[in-house]
Amino acid sequence: MNKHPCTPPAPGDNIAALLTPALVVDLDAMQRNLQRMADFARQHRLRLRPHAKMHKCAAIAKLQIAAGAVGVCVQKLSEAEALAAAGITDLFISNEVIDPAKLTRVAELAGRVTLAIAVDSKLGVERLALAMQSAGSQIDVFVEVDVGQGRCGVAPTAAGALAQQVVAHASAGLRFAGLQAYHGRAQHLRSAAEREAAIHHAASLARAAQATVTAAGIHCPLVTGAGTGSFTFEAASGLWGELQAGSYLFMDRDYAENQPAPGAPVFEQALFIKSQVISRGEAHAVVDAGHKTYAIDSGLPTVWQRSDLTVTNGGDEHGILHPAPHASADVLPQLGDIVWLVPGHCDPTVNLHDHLVAVRGGLSDGVVETVWAVDARGCVS
Amino acid sequence: MNKHPCTPPAPGDNIAALLTPALVVDLDAMQRNLQRMADFARQHRLRLRPHAKMHKCAAIAKLQIAAGAVGVCVQKLSEAEALAAAGITDLFISNEVIDPAKLTRVAELAGRVTLAIAVDSKLGVERLALAMQSAGSQIDVFVEVDVGQGRCGVAPTAAGALAQQVVAHASAGLRFAGLQAYHGRAQHLRSAAEREAAIHHAASLARAAQATVTAAGIHCPLVTGAGTGSFTFEAASGLWGELQAGSYLFMDRDYAENQPAPGAPVFEQALFIKSQVISRGEAHAVVDAGHKTYAIDSGLPTVWQRSDLTVTNGGDEHGILHPAPHASADVLPQLGDIVWLVPGHCDPTVNLHDHLVAVRGGLSDGVVETVWAVDARGCVS
Numbered sequence: 072m073n074k075h076p077c078t079p080p081a082p083g084d085n086i087a088a089l090l091t092p093a094l095v096v097d098l099d100a101m102q103r104n105l106q107r108m109a110d111f112a113r114q115h116r117l118r119l120r121p122h123a124k125m126h127k128c129a130a131i132a133k134l135q136i137a138a139g140a141v142g143v144c145v146q147k148l149s150e151a152e153a154l155a156a157a158g159i160t161d162l163f164i165s166n167e168v169i170d171p172a173k174l175t176r177v178a179e180l181a182g183r184v185t186l187a188i189a190v191d192s193k194l195g196v197e198r199l200a201l202a203m204q205s206a207g208s209q210i211d212v213f214v215e216v217d218v219g220q221g222r223c224g225v226a227p228t229a230a231g232a233l234a235q236q237v238v239a240h241a242s243a244g245l246r247f248a249g250l251q252a253y254h255g256r257a258q259h260l261r262s263a264a265e266r267e268a269a270i271h272h273a274a275s276l277a278r279a280a281q282a283t284v285t286a287a288g289i290h291c292p293l294v295t296g297a298g299t300g301s302f303t304f305e306a307a308s309g310l311w312g313e314l315q316a317g318s319y320l321f322m323d324r325d326y327a328e329n330q331p332a333p334g335a336p337v338f339e340q341a342l343f344i345k346s347q348v349i350s351r352g353e354a355h356a357v358v359d360a361g362h363k364t365y366a367i368d369s370g371l372p373t374v375w376q377r378s379d380l381t382v383t384n385g386g387d388e389h390g391i392l393h394p395a396p397h398a399s400a401d402v403l404p405q406l407g408d409i410v411w412l413v414p415g416h417c418d419p420t421v422n423l424h425d426h427l428v429a430v431r432g433g434l435s436d437g438v439v440e441t442v443w444a445v446d447a448r449g450c451v452s
Numbered sequence: 453m454n455k456h457p458c459t460p461p462a463p464g465d466n467i468a469a470l471l472t473p474a475l476v477v478d479l480d481a482m483q484r485n486l487q488r489m490a491d492f493a494r495q496h497r498l499r500l501r502p503h504a505k506m507h508k509c510a511a512i513a514k515l516q517i518a519a520g521a522v523g524v525c526v527q528k529l530s531e532a533e534a535l536a537a538a539g540i541t542d543l544f545i546s547n548e549v550i551d552p553a554k555l556t557r558v559a560e561l562a563g564r565v566t567l568a569i570a571v572d573s574k575l576g577v578e579r580l581a582l583a584m585q586s587a588g589s590q591i592d593v594f595v596e597v598d599v600g601q602g603r604c605g606v607a608p609t610a611a612g613a614l615a616q617q618v619v620a621h622a623s624a625g626l627r628f629a630g631l632q633a634y635h636g637r638a639q640h641l642r643s644a645a646e647r648e649a650a651i652h653h654a655a656s657l658a659r660a661a662q663a664t665v666t667a668a669g670i671h672c673p674l675v676t677g678a679g680t681g682s683f684t685f686e687a688a689s690g691l692w693g694e695l696q697a698g699s700y701l702f703m704d705r706d707y708a709e710n711q712p713a714p715g716a717p718v719f720e721q722a723l724f725i726k727s728q729v730i731s732r733g734e735a736h737a738v739v740d741a742g743h744k745t746y747a748i749d750s751g752l753p754t755v756w757q758r759s760d761l762t763v764t765n766g767g768d769e770h771g772i773l774h775p776a777p778h779a780s781a782d783v784l785p786q787l788g789d790i791v792w793l794v795p796g797h798c799d800p801t802v803n804l805h806d807h808l809v810a811v812r813g814g815l816s817d818g819v820v821e822t823v824w825a826v827d828a829r830g831c832v833s
Contacts, residue, residue, distance in 0.1 A: 090554060090833045124768065146769045166769065167730040169788050173471060191731050194787050222766050223731040223738050255767060349548040350572050350604040357604050363803050364832045368743045368765070385603050386636060387505065387799055388527045388547065388832065406575050407550050418768055422744050422804070425830050449806050451745045451769065452471045
């Protein structure tokens with residue numbers, strides 16, 4: 072339905088030729104990030120199932136799987152369908168689906184790929200079982216536990232009863248796969264000690280949940296969760312068997328502001344917005360990228376490697392640059408200059424774009440190596 | 453490049469069948485808004501050129517034009533190209549373009565449609581003239597004046613000199629069309645008196661700019677600008693000849709919080725997110741719509757006609773509902789219930805979606821009348 076008049080860039084184009092604003096991936100940095108996380112998971116004998124809600128791109132998911140990931144997570148059914156249509160065969164919808172019409176599609180999808188889903192209610196399990204009953208296929212079911220996020224998930228004490236419910240529907244194709252235990256709010260606590268404490272608490276809640284499952288006579292095969300801000304702590308806990316981090320691949324301003332965790336792999340910024348100065352005042356410059364180009368739910372972007380410039384909100388289509396408090400107006404870029412921005416939050420920024428331009432050789436003189444479709448862009452249902 | 457697996461709804465579908473989350477337009481409300489603004493412009497003998505950056509949809513632009521609008525504004529070249537490709541023939545890019553490669557496309561587009569553009573620099577005029585020179589067509593050029601927004605636009609004292617520059621390039625096809633004078637920051641000052649004062653000040657700056665144009669011996673055909681929060685004041689000024697309001701058609705939570713201006717037409721909320729409760733806690737409910745479904749640059753959504761519920765940020769794909777301070781937990785919707793949200797800001801919310809589902813007969817029992825493509829979704833370049 073989308074009718075973009077702009078021809079996307081082609082492999083071989085110089086980075087200088089990219090029209091602004093453009094969402095650009097530094098391929099060299101991304102591949103180092105990819106390898107560092109794959110190495111970390113391998114060294115810690117943990118499964119890695121990166122969250123594809125970040126990139127929504129089957130080509131990138133395939134690179135992650137080729138490097139050792141067991142599959143990917145998604146957050147929505149339509150995301151799973153889009154990635155399955157593009158060739159991804161092992162998907163975990165790490166979220167609840169309650170609509171019978173959608174659950175029918177979940178069951179259909181479970182017949183085509185290895186599929187898992189999260190549940191946190193008796194109604195959800197019953198409806199899932201009803202949908203699966205007639206499909207004749209199997210689905211892995213994770214009971215989601217609220218381990219501090221305060222969003223979805225049952226209380227730890229209720230996990231065993233819900234696992235029993237799942238097991239009771241084994242004949243419908245439901246296979247109890249373990250616990251979904253993700254603490255989203257822990258990811259951006261700025262000090263490593265705060266994040267460690269939050270995951271320590273999450274682990275105690277997940278262990279309590281696991282105990283109720285065991286007490287119900289059910290084997291709990293796996294605890295899955297963790298994000299880019301906290302995964303070293305989940306890994307150290309001995310409890311989680313699978314890591315779901317996603318942002319590590321591209322990174323963003325928000326994660327860059329975290330104090331690194333001791334011993335954590337270093338991830339480089341790999342996602343950028345190429346923008347251009349389209350207006351200059353005496354004490355400010357205006358670039359052609361606003362919050363229709365980068366998401367600002369986690370704050371504004373920064374200018375890459377330019378601490379002498381600050382960005383303020385210029386609306387949907389503009390960003391306004393000022394000299395930082397210690398800098399003079401001389402540092403402002405001139406009319407027509409290119410300005411590289413680091414988005415505040417990678418996931419919803421990628422979701423604004425139809426493609427990712429992957430560049431080899433850096434931002435100043437790189438060449439487009441490939442253009443990736445954001446296959447599941449806008450797939451919110 | 454977009455491969456949505458979800459079949460969009462079809463005309464005739466009942467609103468109950470729409471999968472969540474869905475972006476829904478109440479057609480009855482929208483058409484009343486459309487008519488009220490058209491009537492206002494007609495009664496005040498003003499040109500109406502609604503800003504299509506809000507809906508990015510050619511079908512809606514055609515309805516506006518059929519009701520009397522002279523054409524539409526857009527904010528980006530690629531938006532203009534997308535709407536031109538879908539049949540819109542009178543477009544104003546109310547923004548600066550400085551890249552020669554884009555200006556070549558501006559010139560090409562000017563050969564296919566009636567096109568106008570804004571400028572605020574000598575370099576911009578020179579590059580535009582260079583691009584137009586070889587195209588052999590004409591373009592209307594508005595000198596943008598900063599009337600309080602602090603973003604793009606020349607100082608009022610510099611308008612005459614830039615208009616002279618435009619006129620000097622008449623042989624290249626540049627036609628000085630007047631002044632672009634839009635005060636974005638005035639739109640959401642909450643009291644009508646504050647907005648009136650801001651536009652009063654903007655008018656004094658625009659008049660000063662106009663005087664420098666006249667002093668340069670140049671006729672200033674038109675002052676164009678105004679938004680949904682302020683247009684009654686621009687209309688009353690006797691200075692502006694064209695109104696660019698866009699949000700009036702759909703409205704949003706942010707505009708609803710404005711104190712109405714005296715004598716202003718009343719615009720109804722016409723844009724909604726249909727969402728569903730996918731998880732329930734003892735004291736909160738979680739819906740399946742987060743900030744990948746609605747933009748939060750102007751704050752969170754509210755629940756339509758439910759002042760007993762509050763919405764907090766649940767991340768990319770979740771919204772969290774709590775009882776309002778005066779309400780009990782009994783008011784929370786149940787698992788599976790439908791919840792209608794009013795987005796904080798209509799423009800970037802529409803830009804997240806590939807289509808708008810237009811429903812006749814209200815939210816409780818309406819029927820899909822049409823599904824509109826968001827033709828220029830993601831067109832940021």
